[in-house]
Amino acid sequence: MRVIYNERMADLAHLLGEMAGLAGSAMDRATQALLQADLPLAEQVISEGDRIAEMIADAEEKSFALLATQAPVAGDLRQVVSAIQIVNDVNRMGTLALHVAKVARRRHPNHALPEAVNGYFAEMGRIAVSMGQGAKEVLESRDPERAAQLNQDDEAMDDLHRHLFTLLMDREWKYGVAPAVDVTLLGRYYERFADHAVEIGRRVIFLVTGELPPDADAES
Amino acid sequence: MRVIYNERMADLAHLLGEMAGLAGSAMDRATQALLQADLPLAEQVISEGDRIAEMIADAEEKSFALLATQAPVAGDLRQVVSAIQIVNDVNRMGTLALHVAKVARRRHPNHALPEAVNGYFAEMGRIAVSMGQGAKEVLESRDPERAAQLNQDDEAMDDLHRHLFTLLMDREWKYGVAPAVDVTLLGRYYERFADHAVEIGRRVIFLVTGELPPDADAES
Numbered sequence: 246m247r248v249i250y251n252e253r254m255a256d257l258a259h260l261l262g263e264m265a266g267l268a269g270s271a272m273d274r275a276t277q278a279l280l281q282a283d284l285p286l287a288e289q290v291i292s293e294g295d296r297i298a299e300m301i302a303d304a305e306e307k308s309f310a311l312l313a314t315q316a317p318v319a320g321d322l323r324q325v326v327s328a329i330q331i332v333n334d335v336n337r338m339g340t341l342a343l344h345v346a347k348v349a350r351r352r353h354p355n356h357a358l359p360e361a362v363n364g365y366f367a368e369m370g371r372i373a374v375s376m377g378q379g380a381k382e383v384l385e386s387r388d389p390e391r392a393a394q395l396n397q398d399d400e401a402m403d404d405l406h407r408h409l410f411t412l413l414m415d416r417e418w419k420y421g422v423a424p425a426v427d428v429t430l431l432g433r434y435y436e437r438f439a440d441h442a443v444e445i446g447r448r449v450i451f452l453v454t455g456e457l458p459p460d461a462d463a464e465s
Numbered sequence: 466m467r468v469i470y471n472e473r474m475a476d477l478a479h480l481l482g483e484m485a486g487l488a489g490s491a492m493d494r495a496t497q498a499l500l501q502a503d504l505p506l507a508e509q510v511i512s513e514g515d516r517i518a519e520m521i522a523d524a525e526e527k528s529f530a531l532l533a534t535q536a537p538v539a540g541d542l543r544q545v546v547s548a549i550q551i552v553n554d555v556n557r558m559g560t561l562a563l564h565v566a567k568v569a570r571r572r573h574p575n576h577a578l579p580e581a582v583n584g585y586f587a588e589m590g591r592i593a594v595s596m597g598q599g600a601k602e603v604l605e606s607r608d609p610e611r612a613a614q615l616n617q618d619d620e621a622m623d624d625l626h627r628h629l630f631t632l633l634m635d636r637e638w639k640y641g642v643a644p645a646v647d648v649t650l651l652g653r654y655y656e657r658f659a660d661h662a663v664e665i666g667r668r669v670i671f672l673v674t675g676e677l678p679p680d681a682d683a684e685s
Contacts, residue, residue, distance in 0.1 A: 308546070
């Protein structure tokens, strides 16, 4: 029983990690589509959303089957409960990448972003990819130090997000309201993407140490 | 065993319902604080966030204890798994109400909203309260028809949200960029609040019918 449980839990953690990596890759391409007003790339990201949705359903069923057939207890049970919660986070990460791609599609053939903020979004995209990869590694290694690194990435993301808002609120902002609305929503998508990666790290830290660090979005 | 399970599950569903109702009430007062630039009311909502956080931790522990001590199977197991997922939704509803209150606090003594959009937010606040109450009733009654009504409220919310964006994107928008940024974020908070209430309805429909309706935010 225990051998089968360990195999299936490793399989589930691998699937969750794969999805976090895919969400990071989707955010990477969505960011490129946004920066280059690249419609085919945006469409590609959007059409891959169905594949992520299938993997989510698969992960939910695998978690449920683990509970139903292996009846795990104590620490093993906590792992499965965490997996059920983490499925939601990777699902949101994927959906947020799709939202970015949809903004790129909606504004095509125009660029959604004024050139002045391209650098911010290029950097937020880079951090998002790194966090998707980080969440993947944390899920597969369960290393609390790697999980803590996600917080550093998240702080960098929050810094960029704050700078972006300073820019928007400045009298010098000369691009008008419509791009400001897009920039506001897009900034929120990247920030929430990062929050979900941090949330995955929190859940893993909780599994390993028994302590749950504070919620990222609750502070903002 | 089964009698104890039923009692504890009813207790957990009641706790989740209570939290959904509290999130609705928090959104109600946050909306009043926003519309009237009422700082004490905003502070009250924010300080009650700790109470919701405690209830969240309590609900997570109760779900875990149900799995650990009652070892539910089949439909009973699905109920507990759904409860674990629903905890996340009520948690987000509470956090989003807090975000609205924090915008009211940040802009005080000014009003965050230009008067022209007050009517939209009054109505979005009204729908949010109704959806918090609806989610509460659905959790306690498990009535799929009541759950489906949440979708109608959500459509009304989406309509208001779309109108709001039309207003923002219009050349006639004369309030400048800073209020547009606040309106954009606030609109997103109400929309997501509604999505989470719908998500609770979806989970309940799934429990009762075995079919999971499509995800609300994935469509937008």
